[in-house]
Amino acid sequence: SKGDIGPSININQVGYRTNDTKIAIFRDSSLDTSFDVVDVATGNVVFTGDVVGSIETESAGETVAHGDFTSITKPGTYKITAANSGESYEFVIADNIYDDVFADTVKMLYLQRCGIELTEEHADTFAHAACHVQKATIYGTTETKDVSGGWHDAGDYGRYVVPGAKAVADLLLAYEDYNEVFNDSVGIPESGNGIPDVLDEARYELEWMFKMQDDQSGGVYHKVTGLKFAGTVMPEEVTDDLYIMPISNCATGDYAAVMAMAARVYKQYDEAFAKECLTAAIKALNYLENNLEDGGFVNPSDVTTGEYPDTEDIDEYFWALSELYKTTGDTSYEEKLSLLDLNSLENGLGWQTVDLYGYYAYLTADKQNPELSNRFMEKFKSYLVTIEKNIEEDGYYSSMGKVYPWGSNMTLANNGEVLLMANKILEDNDSYYELAKKQLDYLLGANSTSYCFVTGYGTLTPENTHHRPSQSLGITMVGMLVGGANSNLEDPYAQNVLDGKPAAKCYVDNEQSYSCNEVTVYWNSPLVYLMAGLNAKE
């Protein structure tokens, strides 16, 4: 069937801008030696090119070839055909091709808002009454607290500080690095207020995060959820009691980092808010420094909502120090940075490993100590080398390597973000930019599943996401990046239908498959960064 294995020629289904590099990917390098580009409107062949290469791609279980049609720059609708491989899906070449998908991936965050009515004017079919507005009980006590607001994390209705902080970080960085691509007309309640919508949207989460900080200690609660996941209903229909789960070091460190970032980014728009963010960051850092030997968060025994476990908090501490240094220029933070032993750290830009954010913050600060910046640059580069090697060895230019974890599409988008960061700090412009673009091409259809992984876009697009509002309304929300291939088969449905498939093909568009087909705010957010950086060129 179509969903089982798509066309033998895969392309970015959203399309290409006129000056983009354009590569069609052939599943089987042995089938064809040449290909045609057909103008769909006229049926004419406008270009004939060679099918080149034979790249054994273990992740897909295929030996893949490429067809370069970069020279087609005339706007229009096209498809690729070849005698034996057949036809690709149709795609468009035009310069504004990413505008809608970019706006919709930001808008998705608005549609995930909790604690506020979503009006028909802004949310259309996904309008609903304010949800989760009742006070929550601090777990293990009888004390209650207002922690309304923020975004629903994902397909579930939990609100979690750790992944929420990652999502905010990507948005703020995207704005900091590429403010010229953001506008004030995404169609959220704050549109037209003179502040770019991406900052209004991120602030919605930050205002909630303030409520998640314990006033007395400065520590930050890990999450607010029910004891278990809610049923498949609209959010305002959930009747479960809410619990504020214990303070965790990772939540506290992440919080300090994004609040420090916010203090920098919002300063030009709202000085009082920026100050509040800085105070909150410093307070959180103090808590963390006094509690560094505490373990990571684990769910209390009667709680089964998302855990976001993380036993290693040194990277969160590092990130917080680095952002505070960049924001304030205070060398006492730099001194603490220099004393941290980062050797055992895994590198990452995920919700669990955040050290790459920290390196980037230091390396883009106003002043650096050369010894430290060399050290951090080496760390950053070691990650970069790994993803470059993965891309080189994979016929689909995927940066994942051999294992596709839960949320592999986040890692692909993160890697695109890292490549754009490299572009900023290493000044090797075009090559990193091109590799970043390839990660977007993968996400939008140039992959071995033939899915365009953003809902509502492309010819073959997820229609059965694990997302409670979409499931209850029977309509898929547009602009959501799904988790994607997961070779660890982490839900019963995936185990039943994907067993034995190559890693990159372990994806299924079914609402039961929460480990392949859920969506989250922090999978959309690196995509926002990636598209911002790619849209900013020229």
Ligand code: 9MR
């Ligand atoms: O994205 C998370 C993934 O990296 C983990 O492997 C997985 C299991 O711990 O959890 C994922 O996060 C889910 C969270 O626990 C609850 N909300 C939905 C998230 C996405 O599936």
Ligand code: ZN
């Ligand atoms: Zn809610």
